[in-house]
Amino acid sequence: MQKRLPILVTLLFPLLLLSTAQSLAEGRSGDRALRLWEQLDARKLKLRSKAALIVDHFGNTLYEREPDQPMPIASVTKLMTAMVTLDARLSADEKIEITKEDRDLRRLTGSRLKYGARLTRGDLLTLALMSSENRAAAALGRTYPGGTEMFVKAMNRKAAELGMHQSHFADAAGLDAGNVATANDLSRMVLAAMRYPEIRKATTRSKLEVRPYKKRGPLRYINTNRLLRNGRWDIQISKTGYINESGRCLVMHTEFNGTPTVMVLLNSYGKLTPFGDANRVRKWIENGVDNQSQQNAQLKLAGSPST
Numbered sequence: 663m664q665k666r667l668p669i670l671v672t673l674l675f676p677l678l679l680l681s682t683a684q685s686l687a688e689g690r691s692g693d694r695a696l697r698l699w700e701q702l703d704a705r706k707l708k709l710r711s712k713a714a715l716i717v718d719h720f721g722n723t724l725y726e727r728e729p730d731q732p733m734p735i736a737s738v739t740k741l742m743t744a745m746v747t748l749d750a751r752l753s754a755d756e757k758i759e760i761t762k763e764d765r766d767l768r769r770l771t772g773s774r775l776k777y778g779a780r781l782t783r784g785d786l787l788t789l790a791l792m793s794s795e796n797r798a799a800a801a802l803g804r805t806y807p808g809g810t811e812m813f814v815k816a817m818n819r820k821a822a823e824l825g826m827h828q829s830h831f832a833d834a835a836g837l838d839a840g841n842v843a844t845a846n847d848l849s850r851m852v853l854a855a856m857r858y859p860e861i862r863k864a865t866t867r868s869k870l871e872v873r874p875y876k877k878r879g880p881l882r883y884i885n886t887n888r889l890l891r892n893g894r895w896d897i898q899i900s901k902t903g904y905i906n907e908s909g910r911c912l913v914m915h916t917e918f919n920g921t922p923t924v925m926v927l928l929n930s931y932g933k934l935t936p937f938g939d940a941n942r943v944r945k946w947i948e949n950g951v952d953n954q955s956q957q958n959a960q961l962k963l964a965g966s967p968s969t
Contacts, residue, residue, distance in 0.1 A: 702725075715729045757781070758783055783802065
């Protein structure tokens with residue numbers, strides 16, 4: 663055993679050095695990002711969302727408004743629905759039939775997935791995330807082991823594991839106003855969702871064609887986030903939401919100045935307001951970064967020796 667210990671130390675030492683170097687590099691990157699964000703003037707950012715949070719993956723906050731106020735989150739709920747479904751490791755290829763149990767009796771919203779429609783669990787997951795299909799989300803909850811009741815319990819258990827201590831989930835689709843969370847909690851949920859390739863792929867997919875009926879043509883769905891059709895955005899995760907109680911909601915994982923960043927916009931009124939706020943955030947950051955770069959260049963020029 664004593665002979666093996668030096669060998670083990672020899673093998674682990676390079677890994678330890680690599681881990682330490684990565685941690686130091688990450689710390690330096692986080693410090694650089696913080697110094698950059700500190701140059702941004704929050705007074706110049708005029709948002710219409712009641713609550714807003716922009717935070718980078720180092721934990722630096724660029725902007726916040728009512729970040730700890732619990733609010734209804736509507737279909738943003740479906741990110742949690744997707745994580746709980748994927749955590750259960752259920753077959754993505756299993757065909758699931760839409761039934762009367764999946765209808766919306768609370769708000770009486772419609773759906774193109776009529777009773778008898780059959781799609782794979784994977785397609786239902788994509789439709790729930792990409793197009794916010796309520797019956798797709800409800801069917802995912804209903805076919806969870808133990809049914810919808812156990813599914814909702816799993817959602818709240820997952821929230822607790824993620825440190826979402828001011829959040830509560832009441833249904834899989836987000837139609838219940840009892841689905842509430844703070845902007846800070848939602849930033850945690852978005853970062854957790856980034857660990858799921860299926861969620862990243864589904865939420866950023868622009869469209870999907872499915873055939874839920876044997877003797878009918880295909881149904882075509884598009885993504886509810888119009889920013890994905892704008893080439894100036896680099897979006898890794900996206901989810902919109904709306905019910906009367908929540909207003910318009912938008913959460914995204916994107917990049918600003920090369921830094922991975924989470925954006926949470928809650929309780930906006932006007933169909934396009936969250937997208938307008940998102941563009942205002944991007945312009946605010948870009949202008950702030952450009953101004954700082956110009957100031958640094960001027961300082962460098964002023965400090966250089968004359969020739």
